Amino acid sequence: MDLKKAIYSRRSVRRYGAGKIQRKEILDxxxxxxxxxxxxxxxxxxxxxxxDPRLIEELVERGSASFIKNTSQGILVLYDCRTDNEEYMDYLQSAAAGIQNILLTAHSAGIGACWVCHLPNKKEIKGMFNIPPQYDPVAYISLGYSLGEVTDRPRKYEAGEIVSYNKFEFKSETREVNALKVKRTGREIYYKLPLPVRRLFRPLVDIFEKKF
Amino acid sequence: MDLKKAIYSRRSVRRYGAGKIQRKEILDxxxxxxxxxxxxxxxxxxxxxxxDPRLIEELVERGSASFIKNTSQGILVLYDCRTDNEEYMDYLQSAAAGIQNILLTAHSAGIGACWVCHLPNKKEIKGMFNIPPQYDPVAYISLGYSLGEVTDRPRKYEAGEIVSYNKFEFKSETREVNALKVKRTGREIYYKLPLPVRRLFRPLVDIFEKKF
Incomplete structure (x- = not known):
């Protein structure tokens, strides 16, 4: 697929057709x-x-984005977190660059994918998958054959509206700061709850999960 | 350019031909x-x-990757840092996904680019460019017309060596932890020095700057 087409027609895909992605395709x-x-x-x-369906179920039980319960595979992306550049978290950026390559390549191969950061605590994920301290779970990519239902989604801004020269010169829109604080605190508390209690709150949390 | 070709033939480019990238190309x-x-x-x-050459010079003086002193333009990428998902720093990941799209698109248009995280403190960058608190500088992308000298660089691992199923099962190579600690501490101290002192140490720091 042409690069431009891949970038512009790619969408996050959360519903997949039957069949598992072949190991060869995953290697690609x-x-x-x-x-x-x-x-x-x-x-x-x-x-x-x-x-492994049990692991996917456990991810959801521990607080991953709920749509992954209807998926049959995904890729957990890790990256070596031993960096000296903690201010810019360069290792996270490198991991993300790799993920974007996966998303574009999947799309061009007829594979739907969704980049998921709505995940349980890193500590719990490390425990689940036996990950040593020097690797950090960065994100999860759910995968499945595309149903071909993808439609374009308009961008909030045109490119010209979010570029300035040599100085920050944008009207900064105000987002609700208090709502963010409440959401952030709620999230922190939820992921600290013991697993059985967290499970009880799950239906409530699902209501607030952003789906688009 | 074909997506696959763009992904596989892209390289970080630090030396550029004469001429400035047109505004229309930057918008693309x-x-x-x-x-x-x-x-x-x-x-x-x-x-x-x-x-603005003075701003590029100031970036270098304050501790940016030294090669940018020979460049004539770049893009500072910011992202709204108001997230409720502080554990996974999802906003950084979104910023990086956008940067990867820029790198691939630049390459396909004959523009060389380099993703730079080796930058002065965020606080100083915010001051330099008048950036409000709700936006974080994530990285800088130096840009210039490609000299066409790019050659492939072999990867450290083959894909099959760094994929496992349902469990972390890799031999974990040991990197020198003490060296990392020294480097991290050195970096922290360097970027805390007052600017005139930092300038004095610059030639020493340049020796340790990784160039590849």
Whole structure:
């Protein structure tokens, strides 16, 4: 697929057709990922393909985005978190560059994908997958064959509205700061609850989960 | 350009030909960036094109990657940092997804680019460009017309070596932890020094700057 078409027609896809993505196809996605740039050329990516339904169920129970309960596989993206550049979190940026390559490559291969950061605590994920301290779970990418239902979604701004020269010169729209504080605190408390209690609150949390 | 070719033949480019990238071309890069996915569909990108030589000089003096002193323009990428998901820093990931779209699009248009996280403190950058608190500088992308010298660079691992299924199962190579601690502490101290003192240390710091 042409690069421009891939970038402009890609969408987050949360509903997938039947059938599992072949291992060969997953390797192609990973190979595209590791051709992204990486800070200091560390190339510190690791990928755990999750296709055990019990693990997917556990992810949801622990607080992952609920739509993944209807999916049958995904990729947990890890990156070596030993960086000296903690202010810019360069390792997170490298991981994300790889993820974007996966999303574009998946789309061009007829595979639907969704980038998921709505996940349980890193500590719990590390425990679930036996991840050593020097690797950080960055995000999860749910995958499945595309149903071909994807439609374009308009952008909030045109490019010209969010570019300025040599100085920040934008009207800054006000988002509700108090609502954000409440949401952030709620999120922190929810993910600190013991698992059985968290499970009880799950239906309530699902109501607030952003779906689009 | 074909997506696959763009992903596999893209390289970080630090030396550029003469001539400035046209504003129309820069808008095309930004437009590709904002077609990346963004956490909760916030689309919180802002871009400051830096083409004032004094600002580029100041960035270097304050501790940016030294190669940018030989460049004549770049894009400072900002993103709305008001997130409730502080554990996964989803806003940083969205910013990085946009940057990867810029890098691929630039490459396909014959524009060389380099993703730079080696930058002065965020606080200083915010001061330099008059950036309000709700936007975070994420990275800088240096830009220039490509000299066409790019060659492939082999990856450290093959895809199959860094994928496992349902569990972390990799030999974890040991990187020198003490060296990292020294580097991290050195970096922290350097960026806390008052600017005139930092300037004095600059030649020493340049020796340790990774160039590849």
């Amino acid at each position: 996605l990973i190979d595209a990922a590791i051709h992204a740039p990486s800070a200091c050329d560390i190339q510190g990516w690791r990928f755990i393909v999750v296709d | 890069l930004i437009d590709a960036a904002i077609h990346a996915p963004s956490a909760c569909d916030i689309q919180g990108w802002r871009f400051i094109v830096v083409d």
